[in-house]
Amino acid sequence: DIVMTQSPATLSVSPGERATLSCRASQSVSSYVAWYQHKPGQAPRLLIYGASTRATGIPARFSGSGSGTDFTLTISSLQSEDFAVYYCLQYNLWPPATFGPGTKVEIK
């Protein structure tokens, strides 16, 4: 199974600052990576698929990049509603689909 790792585990950022989240796959997954935002008590929300394509309705401040084994989610200017846990998902080789352990973005 492909193992996804994410760093850092927790990211402390001030509103208006840039946040850079990393995701790494244990083997190449081409560009088959998606990113999700998850807030407590809510349904996770798709942000990015295909490593870099924003999902419908996702603000332009969210961007994704990478291919192969290394991927990045960037939030250009953090808004209050962006504080949440972010997960990456690989869907190149599954089942099983595998998620990273998550990065919690918290207010600094």
Next chain:
Amino acid sequence: EVQLLESGGGLVQPGGSLRLSCIASGFSFSNFAMTWVRQAPGKGLEWVSVISASGDRAYYADAVKGRFNISRDSSKNTMYLQMDSLRVEDTAIYYCVKEAAAMINWYFDLWGRGTPVTVSS
């Protein structure tokens, strides 16, 4: 409105059974593969099972293989997860998830709010 609504969670003793349901609305249910994902307390997201759009193929995580059974009824726009021989480690919020295509190995584009399952004596 496009949405997924789970039900059927609750408290059950180890070795017991539960049947989760997920009602889909706002999209053509029979055209998309569907998945269950769970999140144990304090943990991340874990894929559990997937069923193809037509219902003819299903796959399971090793942790639940032989104990869980996924199914769907397109006439009712509903997906199910029959969970037998439940263990304490199955305690989690279970999310119903829609795939973005009919194929079973694509990304997930719509999630429900989840239904909690607690396995405890």
